[in-house]
Amino acid sequence: MDDLLSLQYFHFIRPYWLLLLVAYLWILRTFRDRDDSMSMWREVMSPKILQHLTISGNNTHWLSPQRLMLYLMVLICLVLMGPSWKQVPSPFSEDKAALVVALDVSASMAQADVQPSRLLRSKQKILELLELRGDTKTALIAFSGSAHVVMPITNDSEMIRHFLDALDEQVMPHSGKAPEAILPLVQELLGRENVPGTLLLIGDGITASSADKFESFFGNNTHQLLVWAIGNRDLETDEQSSWTPVQFSALEDLASRSEGRMIFMTHDDYDVGRVNDYIEHNLVIVDDGSRPWYDSGYPLLFLIAPMFLFWFRRGWTLQW
Numbered sequence: 001m002d003d004l005l006s007l008q009y010f011h012f013i014r015p016y017w018l019l020l021l022v023a024y025l026w027i028l029r030t031f032r033d034r035d036d037s038m039s040m041w042r043e044v045m046s047p048k049i050l051q052h053l054t055i056s057g058n059n060t061h062w063l064s065p066q067r068l069m070l071y072l073m074v075l076i077c078l079v080l081m082g083p084s085w086k087q088v089p090s091p092f093s094e095d096k097a098a099l100v101v102a103l104d105v106s107a108s109m110a111q112a113d114v115q116p117s118r119l120l121r122s123k124q125k126i127l128e129l130l131e132l133r134g135d136t137k138t139a140l141i142a143f144s145g146s147a148h149v150v151m152p153i154t155n156d157s158e159m160i161r162h163f164l165d166a167l168d169e170q171v172m173p174h175s176g177k178a179p180e181a182i183l184p185l186v187q188e189l190l191g192r193e194n195v196p197g198t199l200l201l202i203g204d205g206i207t208a209s210s211a212d213k214f215e216s217f218f219g220n221n222t223h224q225l226l227v228w229a230i231g232n233r234d235l236e237t238d239e240q241s242s243w244t245p246v247q248f249s250a251l252e253d254l255a256s257r258s259e260g261r262m263i264f265m266t267h268d269d270y271d272v273g274r275v276n277d278y279i280e281h282n283l284v285i286v287d288d289g290s291r292p293w294y295d296s297g298y299p300l301l302f303l304i305a306p307m308f309l310f311w312f313r314r315g316w317t318l319q320w
Contacts, residue, residue: 010083010085012082013082013084014081015081017080020076020077020080028066032069066183068307072307075303078297079297079298079301079304082295082296084291086293086296087293095251097193097196097198098153098197099136099137099138100138100153100186100197100198101141101200101201102141102142102179102182102202103123103140104148104177104203105142105145105172106143106144106145106176106177106246107175108205109122109204111244113231114265118230118231119167119168121164121230122203122230123164125202125228125230126160127161129272129275130161130247132272132273132276132281135156136157137197138157139151140271141182141185142171142172143172143177144172145175145176145177147181148185149189150163150167153154178207180206180209183213183217196222196282197224197282198223199224199225199226200279201226201227202228202230203229203230203245204229204246205250206252211250211253212253214254215257217258218258218260219258224260224278224279226255226261227251227252227260227263228263229246229248229251229264232246233246233248248264
């Protein structure tokens with residue numbers, strides 16, 4: 001997953017070396033037209049008869065000096081152009097981007113369509129994410145009909161674990177579901193940081209006005225939104241179920257309008273890995289702009305070198 005996300009930054013460090021391949025193709029075409037002794041005969045003879053009266057040689061084979069030279073030039077140009085999609089890690093890098101986890105603790109999260117319940121499953125997923133991320137900048141918000149900061153931004157993941165265990169609907173002063181209530185708190189928490197952060201919204205639904213308010217908030221901020229939907233996706237099509245289905249479509253619309261990403265809960269740790277990958281790709285590190293891009297073309301040299309061995313074959317020459 002990490003490699004797939006990195007490919008969005010694919011580019012060539014030295015794209016001007018593509019001109020070398022263009023020059024080679026032009027030279028090859030020029031010499032071929034100049035040495036084409038059959039050009040005048042094609043004008044007066046049938047192509048079928050001319051084909052039987054001439055010997056084509058080995059340049060028409062798929063593995064010939066001329067074809068192999070073309071393959072070599074393509075690979076050499078790729079190496080010279082310097083394909084890259086990731087930067088060289090800096091020994092002085094520092095994780096400065098904060099993560100704010102907003103957990104829905106409303107009544108619907110007590111349903112047990114996923115065992116042991118949506119809320120307890122969410123807590124388990126958060127603990128897995130904290131273990132994967134280690135002691136990095138993280139804050140915790142709980143919301144139902146109102147939103148409250150449980151833990152401000154801290155590097156101590158154990159403190160978050162401690163307060164996370166005590167969260168449920170009973171500790172909230174107002175019942176209901178109002179995820180938009182977290183936005184002022186997120187603004188206050190992330191507004192203190194010097195770099196854009198990530199809001200991770202974990203829950204099973206929103207209100208009618210949530211999408212508009214989230215769209216407005218993220219339209220005016222550079223922070224990243226991740227929506228982690230917790231619940232059984234089969235309930236969307238099961239009309240006989242007594243469980244309240246998760247509002248997957250509404251959550252996906254909220255993420256889309258806020259230019260965020262939607263993650264569905266899985267029964268393994270695949271979703272945890274995806275969330276962590278999205279968070280890591282939003283990190284800002286010290287002197288990020290000064291880090292050179294990693295040149296990924298050098299491994300192609302191990303493919304190019306054996307191809308030159310063909311020129312040690314007897315009679316293997318390139319006919320210009």
